[in-house]
Amino acid sequence: MKTENQRAWFFVLPVLLLVAFNALVPIMTVVNYSVQETFGNNVFFWQGLDWFEQILRSDRFQAALGRQFLFTFLILIIEIPLGIIIALSMPKKGMWVPVCLVLMALPMLIPWNVVGAMWNIFTLPKIGLLGYFMNDVLGISYDMTQNPFAAWVTIIVMDVWHWTSLVVLLSYAGLVSIPDAYYQAAKIDGASPWKVFRYIQLPKMKTVLTIAILLRFMDSFNIYTEPFVLTGGGPGNSTTLLSIDLVKIALGQFDLGPAAAMSLIYFAITLLVSWLFYTLMTKDDAK
Amino acid sequence: MTIELKAAVKEIRGITHIKPTSLVLETGHFNVLLGQTGSGKTSLIKLMAGLDPLASGEVWMDGQNVSKLSTQKRNISLVHQFFVNYPQMTVFDNIASPLRVAGMAKSEIQGRVEEAADILQLRPMLNRRPQELSGGQQQRCALARAIAKESRAVFLDEPLANLDYKLREELREQLPELFAGRGAVVVYATSEPEEALLLGGKTALMDDGVVTQFGRTAEIYRRPDNLTAARVFSDPPINAARMSKAGTTATLDTGASWTVSGSAADLPDGSYTLAIRPHHVTPVPAGTDYVKLSGKVLVTELSGSESSAHFELGRDGWVSLAHGVHPYEVGEAHDFYMDASQAFYFSEDGRLVA
Numbered sequence: 001m002k003t004e005n006q007r008a009w010f011f012v013l014p015v016l017l018l019v020a021f022n023a024l025v026p027i028m029t030v031v032n033y034s035v036q037e038t039f040g041n042n043v044f045f046w047q048g049l050d051w052f053e054q055i056l057r058s059d060r061f062q063a064a065l066g067r068q069f070l071f072t073f074l075i076l077i078i079e080i081p082l083g084i085i086i087a088l089s090m091p092k093k094g095m096w097v098p099v100c101l102v103l104m105a106l107p108m109l110i111p112w113n114v115v116g117a118m119w120n121i122f123t124l125p126k127i128g129l130l131g132y133f134m135n136d137v138l139g140i141s142y143d144m145t146q147n148p149f150a151a152w153v154t155i156i157v158m159d160v161w162h163w164t165s166l167v168v169l170l171s172y173a174g175l176v177s178i179p180d181a182y183y184q185a186a187k188i189d190g191a192s193p194w195k196v197f198r199y200i201q202l203p204k205m206k207t208v209l210t211i212a213i214l215l216r217f218m219d220s221f222n223i224y225t226e227p228f229v230l231t232g233g234g235p236g237n238s239t240t241l242l243s244i245d246l247v248k249i250a251l252g253q254f255d256l257g258p259a260a261a262m263s264l265i266y267f268a269i270t271l272l273v274s275w276l277f278y279t280l281m282t283k284d285d286a287k
Numbered sequence: 288m289t290i291e292l293k294a295a296v297k298e299i300r301g302i303t304h305i306k307p308t309s310l311v312l313e314t315g316h317f318n319v320l321l322g323q324t325g326s327g328k329t330s331l332i333k334l335m336a337g338l339d340p341l342a343s344g345e346v347w348m349d350g351q352n353v354s355k356l357s358t359q360k361r362n363i364s365l366v367h368q369f370f371v372n373y374p375q376m377t378v379f380d381n382i383a384s385p386l387r388v389a390g391m392a393k394s395e396i397q398g399r400v401e402e403a404a405d406i407l408q409l410r411p412m413l414n415r416r417p418q419e420l421s422g423g424q425q426q427r428c429a430l431a432r433a434i435a436k437e438s439r440a441v442f443l444d445e446p447l448a449n450l451d452y453k454l455r456e457e458l459r460e461q462l463p464e465l466f467a468g469r470g471a472v473v474v475y476a477t478s479e480p481e482e483a484l485l486l487g488g489k490t491a492l493m494d495d496g497v498v499t500q501f502g503r504t505a506e507i508y509r510r511p512d513n514l515t516a517a518r519v520f521s522d523p524p525i526n527a528a529r530m531s532k533a534g535t536t537a538t539l540d541t542g543a544s545w546t547v548s549g550s551a552a553d554l555p556d557g558s559y560t561l562a563i564r565p566h567h568v569t570p571v572p573a574g575t576d577y578v579k580l581s582g583k584v585l586v587t588e589l590s591g592s593e594s595s596a597h598f599e600l601g602r603d604g605w606v607s608l609a610h611g612v613h614p615y616e617v618g619e620a621h622d623f624y625m626d627a628s629q630a631f632y633f634s635e636d637g638r639l640v641a
C-alpha cells in the first residue's frame with residue numbers, strides 16, 4: 001500500500017523561505033509602494049495604477065528607455081562579433097593560452113566603480129591621457145563632460161573594454177570543445193574558412209553564445225555604476241540611462257511611488273526581452 | 288589503385304609517432320590496421336590522408352607522389368570513431384557537401400546522394416538533421432558522404448567503436464559490400480582482433496608506431512612472425528611463458544613438461560618463449576597429448592556460451608577460454624590442459640621459430 005503524508009513540505013520549506021526573503025518579499029514591498037502615495041510618517045493613500053500610467057506616458061521615461069535600448073543595442077552589436085573574432089584568433093594550445101586568458105579576464109576583475117573612475121580620469125581633457133592626446137596632440141575636440149556624442153562614445157568604449165572579455169571567454173570555451181575530427185572533416189572536404197566558421201564553429205558555439213548574449217543583454221540593460229561614475233547621466237540628460245533615471249526619482253526626488261512603478265516596468269521589460277532572446281535563439285533545438 | 292608509404296616518418300615536437308614505415312595498400316579488399324590504443328593507427332591514417340606532415344619519407348597514390356599534396360587534393364574520405372557531421376545541415380546536405388565544394392552539377396549531386404542514401408538506408412532521413420538521428424544512422428550518414436564522394440581512398444578510423452553491440456555487428460556485416468567494386472583503397476583501423484578476422488583482406492599489425500607484420504589476415508593469424516604481433520592479434524591476450532628445451536622434452540618454469548613434435552622438435556636446445564591462444568587452454572583435456580597445468584584461479588567470466596578463467600601459472604597470468612560453463616572456484620587451484628601442438632615458439636629476441 002502506498003503511504004501518503006505531507007513530509008515533502010519539510011524539504012521544500014527551506015527553499016521556499018529563502019526565495020521568499022530574497023525575492024518575493026522585496027518585490028512585494030515594491031509592488032506595495034507602486035500602488036500608493038506617501039508623504040512620510042507612514043501615511044499611505046491608495047493610488048491604483050496611476051503611477052504606472054503616468055510613468056509610461058512621461059516623455060522623460062520614454063527618452064530614458066530609448067537611450068537604454070540604444071546603449072544595449074550598440075554594445076551587443078559591437079561586443080558579440082568582436083568577442084567571437086578575438087576568441088577565434090586566440091591560440092588553442094601552447095604556453096600563450098594561459099597568458100591570453102589572464103589578459104582577457106583582467107578587465108572583468110576590476111570593480112565597476114573603479115572602471116568608471118578610471119575612464120573618467122583617463123578621458124578628462126588636459127588631465128587625462130586620452131583627453132590630452134585627442135585634444136592637444138591630434139587636435140580633435142573631445143570632451144565627454146560637454147559633448148553628448150563624446151560622452152556616448154566614451155561609455156560605449158568603456159563597456160566594450162570592460163565586458164568584451166566575457167564574450168571572448170565564453171566563445172573560446174565553445175571553440176576549444178570542438179573535436180579536431182570536425183576540422184579534419186572540413187579539411188578533407190576542402191571547406192573554406194568561412195564555411196568552417198558557418199557550419200562548424202558557429203553551430204558548436206551556439207549554446208555559449210546564447211548565454212553570452214543573454215548575460216550581456218541583462219547586464220547592459222541594468223547598467224548603473226560605470227556610466228554614473230563616468231558621466232553622472234550628463235551632459236544634460238544625454239547619458240541618463242533607465243537605472244540612473246530611476247535612482248534620481250527614488251533617492252533624488254524621493255518619489256517612492258513613481259520610482260516603484262518604474263522599477264516594476266523596468267523589471268518587466270528586462271524579463272520580457274530576455275525571454276524573447278532565449279526563445280528565439282533556442283527555437284531550433286526544441287524542434 | 289594503391290597507397291604506398293615509403294619509409295614514412297611522423298614526428299611532433301621531437302617525439303616520433305610513426306617510425307619509418309613502408310607499406311603498400313591495394314584496392315579490392317579491406318586493409319586493416321590492427322593495434323592497441325596508442326599504437327599509431329590514427330597517426331598513420333593522418334599521414335596517408337595528409338592531415339599531418341611527413342617528417343621524412345614519401346606517400347604515393349596510384350604511382351604519384353602526393354607527399355606535398357594538400358588533403359583536399361588527395362581526394363580521400365575519412366570516417367571517424369565520433370559521428371562527424373555538420374550539425375546545421377540536413378543529411379542530404381551533409382552527404383552532398385564534398386560534392387558541392389568540388390563544384391559538381393546539381394543533377395549529378397542529386398543522383399549521387401540518393402544512390403549513397405539508398406545503399407545506407409538513409410532515404411527517409413534525408414531532410415533531417417544529424418542530431419535527430421540515432422548513433423548508427425549518424426555514422427551511416429558519415430559513411431554515405433564517403434561513398435558519394437567516390438574518393439581514391441577511404442579511411443575508416445574505428446568507425447564502429449562508439450556504436451552499441453547490435454548496430455556494430457549489423458554495420459560490420461554491411462561494410463565490405465558497401466565498398467566492394469568501388470575501386471577505392473579501404474583502410475580500416477581497429478583495436479579488436481575479431482574485427483580484423485571478420486573483415487578479412489589484409490592486416491597490418493601495429494605496435495608502438497611500427498607495423499610489425501603485414502599480410503593476408505588469416506595467414507598472420509595462423510603465423511604471427513613475432514611475439515608482439517601474436518600479442519596484438521589475440522583477444523583475450525595470448526598466454527606466454529618461458530620454456531626450455533632439451534632433446535625432445537620441453538619444460539616450463541613451473542615444471543610442466545611434454546614431448547615436442549613437429550617443427551618444434553627440430554629446434555636447437557635452449558630457452559624459448561612459448562605462446563598459446565586462450566582457447567587452446569581448456570579445463571577438460573580433449574586429447575591424450577594435452578599438457579596438464581595447474582594454477583590458482585584469479586578471475587572467471589562467463590560470456591554466453593563460453594567461460595574464461597584467468598589463472599596464475601608461475602609468475603605469468605594465463606587465460607583459459609572454453610565452451611560451456613565450468614565450475615571454477617576463485618582463489619582455488621584448478622587443473623588446465625594445453626594443446627601443445629597449437630603453441631607458437633619464439634626465440635629469446637621475440638621471433639617466431641616454430
